[in-house]
Amino acid sequence: MAAAVCPCRALLGGRRRLLRAFTRGLAASKETHFGFQVVSEEEKGEKVYQVFENVAKKYDIMNDSMSLGMHRVWKDVLLHKMNPSPGTLLLDVAGGTGDIAFRFINYVRSVRERQLRQKLKHHQNLSWQEIADSYQEEAVKPLGDSQVVVCDINKEMLKVGRQKAQQLGYSEGLSWVVGNAEELPFGDEKFDVYTIAFGIRNVTHIDLALQEAYRVLKPGGRFLCLEFSQVNNPLLSRLYDLYSFQIIPVLGEIIAGDWKSYQYLVESIRRFPPQEEFKAMIEDAGFLKVDYQNLTSGIVAIHSGFKL
């Protein structure tokens, strides 16, 4: 019946495939996985690019449909964990359509407003002129020098993100840069916080992305990763698998007209290392105080580390 439901067959066949690849390949480039398929490393990059090129326009509506809106909650939790203060410089990698960036701006803006209000409360005996001046200050620096750079390898996703920013009225403190997580176009020690939300599992060399994250963070900087992970509850895990493999590609076909991209998405989730293994990878890159927090029974996890 549905080959998609049983990943075991694909995994067992994998060893045979790798053997074939070995005998076939002379200086054959290294192989990696693209969902449940086995592909060369160059191919993976191209195929992932195409997936996101295809889904870019419907990315947000698909996220809402697939996660029944939960992805918004997950991203909110990430921001609360980050708890950025005004003046923070954030790099959001694989930030595509800007969800994290917009939330960051909102958060920092409201923190700033609260700051200014507190200041006013402590200076009850200011003259009217001084109060009016402080409003001026708020208007001029609503974000308090905070900035977010959205970096993504995929131009289509960035395009959608920029359009969204325009529609929603975000302009200040926001930059859009094309870049590869494995080789970031930024100098060393530039950012206070590095986030990558639902992006790192698509990177061909996760270890390189982690090393780059370490490089571009200032000392004292924080690494935060929001990603799908392993469900720890066996019953939920079965339901989750059923939902992922039966429903999500169908949703992809109906809403976005693209079954294959969403099949890849659910397969890539299964390929990603579980919480502890990923934590070890982050530690290997040099981060300290690495920890993770499961959300929704482990469907999603936030990993955090510090460059100290």
Place this chain on the structure above:
Amino acid sequence: APGALSAGSARRSHAEPAEDGYAGERDGGGRLYPGHIPTSPLQKALLAAGSALVALADPYRHDMVAVLGETTGCLVLPNLRDKMRNDPEGSRILQERPRIRLSTLDVEGLRRLPDGTLGREYLRFLEDNKVSPDTRMPAKFVDDEELAYVIQRYREVHDLMHTLLGMPTNMLGEVVVKWFEAIQTGLPMCVLGAAFGPVRLSARKLQVLATELIPWAIRSGRSANCILNIYYEQRWEQTVASLREEIGIFPPP
């Protein structure tokens, strides 16, 4: 404007990833033909329901009409295939598997044919309505390789139906063709299209539809031989009128 429920003119709505993975073993198997996506019964049911809703809501989602056809056609497609097998011309088509593509059509040759011939009128139809046979969606959810070809052939023959019936690709024309195809093939997607298509038409058009066009379409559909059994590619020089007579389609009102 392209007609809403013309499954035959379903267009590709996106670029598919370069490698289609026909090498079935490469990705875990189950693929019977290039582009085949194996689906469980649950998935087919969901696809059928979802595509029906979306096709009705957004007439420009031709891919949804195609999906609806594939997921609901499983009972009817074998009958169509048998009809083809039992006919000499039809079984030749099943064996030779011709595909109507711009690359295989001799466009200039067709253009040189006299007016009134199938080839010339077909070309005129393509150019007037600015459509191309190359944008047909390939079958994805049919779980039999031969049946996948049958539904593919049906889609590619759809434009020729327009030519033979003399119907344009606007909403009205598409509905008429759908009625004809519903009678001819019995595909649930055609029946649904025929039943729900008129919902979007103005009152005046509905009147013309109900009084003249539908009865004619039904009569022709009933009297005509199976349209999938004609090897159109070998009949470009035949006149439309004589082909109509041969198949059994009455002249359009």
